[in-house]
Amino acid sequence: MQPDLSEGPKATEHKYKMAIKTVGVIGTGVIGVSWTGLFLAHGLKVLVSDPAPGAEDALKAHLETIWPTLKEAGFAKGASVSNYRFVGPSMTEHYAELDFIQETKLIAEIDAATRSDVVIASSSSGLPSSTFIGECKKNAKRVLIGHPFNPPHLMPLVEVVPHKTTDEASIEAALAFYRSLGRNPVHIRQEIPGLIARGILTAEELDICMKSSLGPRWAVTGPLMSNAMGGGGRGSDGFRHLLEHLGPATQSWLENTRKHTFKWDLQDLNALSASVGKELEVKDVAELEKQRDHRLIGVFQLMKN
Numbered sequence: 001m002q003p004d005l006s007e008g009p010k011a012t013e014h015k016y017k018m019a020i021k022t023v024g025v026i027g028t029g030v031i032g033v034s035w036t037g038l039f040l041a042h043g044l045k046v047l048v049s050d051p052a053p054g055a056e057d058a059l060k061a062h063l064e065t066i067w068p069t070l071k072e073a074g075f076a077k078g079a080s081v082s083n084y085r086f087v088g089p090s091m092t093e094h095y096a097e098l099d100f101i102q103e104t105k106l107i108a109e110i111d112a113a114t115r116s117d118v119v120i121a122s123s124s125s126g127l128p129s130s131t132f133i134g135e136c137k138k139n140a141k142r143v144l145i146g147h148p149f150n151p152p153h154l155m156p157l158v159e160v161v162p163h164k165t166t167d168e169a170s171i172e173a174a175l176a177f178y179r180s181l182g183r184n185p186v187h188i189r190q191e192i193p194g195l196i197a198r199g200i201l202t203a204e205e206l207d208i209c210m211k212s213s214l215g216p217r218w219a220v221t222g223p224l225m226s227n228a229m230g231g232g233g234r235g236s237d238g239f240r241h242l243l244e245h246l247g248p249a250t251q252s253w254l255e256n257t258r259k260h261t262f263k264w265d266l267q268d269l270n271a272l273s274a275s276v277g278k279e280l281e282v283k284d285v286a287e288l289e290k291q292r293d294h295r296l297i298g299v300f301q302l303m304k305n
Contacts, residue, residue: 019099020177021045024091026103026110028055030150031123033062035102036084038153041070042181043078047097051089059086066153073154100177107143108135119170119177121146121160126249128191130163141167146174148183149213150229156184157212161191184212192256203275219299 023039025032028050036059039046048059067081087094091106095113102121103110107129110120116139122129125147133140145161152158158178162171171187178185186205201209217226228239262268 020180022047022097022099024049024094024098024101024103026050026091026101026106028052028059028062031148031152032102033059034066034150034152034154035123035148037063037066037070037081038181040081040083041073041079041153042076043080044083046084047087047091047094048084049087049089049091049094056086059084066151070153102146107132108137111136111138111140111143116142118142119144119174121174123147126246126253128161128163129166130191133163141165142170144170144174145188146178146185149217150226155213155217156182157209158183158185159188159209160185161188163191184208192260202278203272204279207279220303 022045025036025039025046025048028036028048032048032050036046036048040063050056050059052058063081063084070079091098092109092113095101095110096115098114098118100119100121101110101114102123107120107122111133114120120143122132122143122145124145129143129145133143136143140163144163144166145159147159147161149155149157160171160174160178175185175187186201186209188201214223220226221229224239227242262272
């Protein structure tokens with residue numbers, strides 16, 4: 001059951017983590033395996049399904065690869081790389097065991113089979129949840145987007161994007177759950193196509209998004225290599241796989257971006273200036289400069305190694 005949300009974010013975060021003991025992950029691609037590792041590192045039991053040939057062996061091998069990195073990042077109480085069960089090609093017989101589900105497909109099936117209070121979070125980056133809730137008959141109000149940045153076991157940002165009828169309790173529950181995993185979830189209040197970090201945000205929220213996702217990733221591997229590594233392929237074909245998989249959808253995202261591009265008129269200039277000004281009101285610019293320079297030195301020193 002979802003906890004009482006009236007006691008503040010910290011209490012909600014703790015109670016929701018206590019309520020979540022078993023998480024379902026559908027799919028063992030790059031994102032699914034990374035989510036699985038993160039959940040295991042935070043002491044959760046994970047059930048995983050995937051119909052792809054060799055999925056179970058690939059899952060085990062990938063978890064063993066990322067586990068030392070998760071250990072370096074810090075384990076929560078009860079962390080164990082073996083606390084998962086690969087249940088086969090389908091989750092059908094196990095939905096009743098789940099307290100939270102992270103997936104990309106099968107929304108109607110999941111809605112019909114899970115308890116009505118279980119939040120269904122899709123990792124989809126290209127499709128807003130309003131496009132795939134039409135066949136949900138039990139409780140579409142608990143469906144939302146929980147979009148990570150690759151790799152989810154390291155990147156703190158999770159974009160939480162409800163559809164128009166997602167209930168507030170499910171939104172707050174998702175935010176609290178992701179915070180309990182050490183993530184920086186950002187509530188995106190309006191659905192738009194593509195990666196939502198390009199969407200409707202305050203200046204402060206946009207800065208948080210960049211610092212928690214693209215910024216550190218690009219600093220380490222650059223934009224092209226980052227995309228190649230996150231494309232779902234392996235080796236030198238990773239970038240081509242990404243282009244073939246997401247290329248057509250990306251075109252529609254770019255068209256949407258062009259329609260809503262920043263205009264150099266008084267209205268947009270005032271709105272942007274006001275949002276940045278509000279972020280700066282509670283910050284000391286001189287101190288920010290010191291922090292920036294200190295952290296940059298640290299980043300460059302690490303890069304040399």
